[in-house]
Amino acid sequence: MTSILPGIYPVVKSTKPSAVPCDLHRHQHSLKNHTIASGARFHALENLLTxxxxxxxxxxxxxTRTVLTKYLLTKLTRDELIQGNPIAGVSLDELTGTKKTARSRGGKALSASEYEALVDHLLRLDPAEGIMRRQGRWTLDHLIAKRRNAIDQALLQAATGLRSTEANLITWEHLADDGTTMSVRVTENIAKGGVPRTALVLDDRVAEHLRTRKKSAGSPSEFVIGAPSDPSIAWDRRNRNKAAQTLYLELAQALKIEALENERSHVWRTTLHTLYGDGVSTAVLDSQFGNSEQIRTKHYTDPSDLSTLKKAAEKMRSE
Known part of the structure; x- marks a missing residue:
């Protein structure tokens, strides 16, 4: 076997093998000039991926590994030019010595004072302020409605810890309210994992804001935070995330809260777990947040927040 293999390089915006060299680096371990016999060996592929x-x-x-397997090694095996994929079953970590990076977001809580300041600020925001008519398909009313949506979604999540997708699927019919206590029925078709639960609206200011909003709703079946142009339709996830990013970066600058430069809606789950989780039963937390104690500990506990430990130490010293 003396056939020359194609030189496979990581090419920007391409997912297929290419003989075009990377313009930024000198790849000494590409498959260029390898024969089928030498290039299909474990160490050659290991060196390339590393x-x-x-x-x-x-x-x-x-x-790159996917491309190698799909377009090269499988075809060579099918044509009986090699005996099989030499790196099959070997993890990328083992091949490259790299590990998947940790979650870039989540696991960061706001302080109690930051939380209070944020909710107050969100409630005072005028959705129309700063919005100017732009060239394009969207009307001024639509742009204002989109900003109002982003504000109201942040408030709803701040008071309940609902996930973004769950918050977007809540209709006015899902709100239970006796005038004093408000809760959200997260039904099976809304809850992540399909397990229904009830989430309390933990902030009375937000509950009152929702009561005011409900009065102007066209129908109980409308989404609390529907599409800006039509609340009877669910808000597109991509547009929702873009609007949230714009708002959170604005909040980070206005209130000097560094965490919001990176964190998004999961910050509310971590914050509420930190503020209210101490001394609350697992069953109640399961209902509020819709996940297990193990998941809450792993993803929604801020290890940098030592306030609970400090309180425990102060209590022990006073006894």
Whole structure:
């Protein structure tokens, strides 16, 4: 077997093998000039993927491995030019010595004072302020409605810990309210994992805001936070996330809250768990947040917040 293999390089915006060299780095371990026999060996592929991971990151190495397997090694095996994929069953971590990076968001809580300031600020915001008519398809009313949506979604999540997708699927019919206590029925078709629950609206200011909003709703079946142009339709996830990013960055600058430069809606789940979780039963927390104690501990506990530990130490010293 003396056939020359194509030189496979990580090419930007391409997911297929290419002989076009990377313009930024010198790839000494590409498959260029390898024969089928030498290039299809374990160490040659290991060196290639390790180099890609080091120069371009783990995700590019993962994509490169997919390309190798799908477009090269499988075809060579089918044509009986090699005996099989030599890196089959070997994890990317083992091949490259890299590990999947930790979650870039989540696990960060706001302080009690930051939370209070944020909710107050959100409630005072005028959705129309700063909005100017722009060229394009959207009307001024639509742009104002989109900003109002982003504000109201942040408030709803801040008071309940609902996930973004759950908050977007809540209709006015899902709100239970006796004038004193408000809760949200997170039904099976809304809850992540399909397990229904009831989430209390923990902030009375937000509950009152929702009561005011409900008075102007056209129908009980409308979404609390529906599409800006039509609340009877669910808000598109991509547009929702873009609106949230714009708002959170604005909040970070206005209130000097550094966490919001990176954190998004999961910050509310972590914050509420930190503020209210101490001394509350697991069953109650399961109902409020819709996940297990293990998941809450792993993803919604801020290890940098030592306030609970400090309180415990003060209590022990006073006894």
């Amino acid at each position: 180099e890609v991971a080091n120069l371009h990151g783990r995700e590019t190495a993962r994509q």
